[in-house]
Amino acid sequence: MNAYRAKPLRYPWPPLLYLAGIIGAIMAGRFTALAPVPSPLPYVLPSIGFSIGLFAVTLDIWAVRTLMERQTPVFDTGCARHLVTCGPFRFSRNPIYLAYTLFTVALGFITGNAWFFIAAFLALLATRILAIPGEERHLEARFGYDYESYRKRTRRWI
Template structure:
């Protein structure tokens, strides 16, 4: 049996990557603050809050869709079916996209530019070390069906 077919991901576990990125943004803001023009005090807070709500909604919708299809939600478990409905119609990684939107929302709410920088870093790490392995797993399990899905659905946006 193909190794990718058996297990999609052992490390890094995505919530830990994003959790580390949030902690790094907070630490870097304390050690090396980046000055920000404040402008209208409520606008960044409201937009950031809306982004966080959208991120939570996207994540919940994606998890609900995976559970309804009786396939793995956790990235280190083997997929039992290829899910192409719900938020997966628009992006191949709605949960990771939700995590990224939440980081950007936190950056807006706190006016901390390090959140934006760390969000970009988390996207790079996720793409290189997690998403590529997950995609190899899905390709080995679902073959042409997954290739067709990839041609019609973007990885992030």
């Protein structure tokens, strides 16, 4: 397969999928409350949520900065110029999507709204089905053996 046939995504799906999930969780929480997330002490779960959220934002900034330093488009609508395997990409092939998922989970802990956990799972599943296969085809067509080697040694999420 040549690199011109395996084009990158046409739309920035993952940010839109996670945003839709967050909005959906907020709306669902207003209209149909699930059982609240149980907490032994009132400040424990929000503290866990803030910790996860801080880690997610830090991971996202680190990944975006790594891409920008390597002059590679942050959104997958642009053609990849370089195969980035450093920074957080050493540990995860999709650190930005991992950060989005963790941030959505953090919102669930912070707000006590269990819909955020469902939204995180559904957004992760939709990203896995709608976005990642196209991205991987593009990277494989563009970088060939180097990408295959990277994919074998680096897990998709963590």
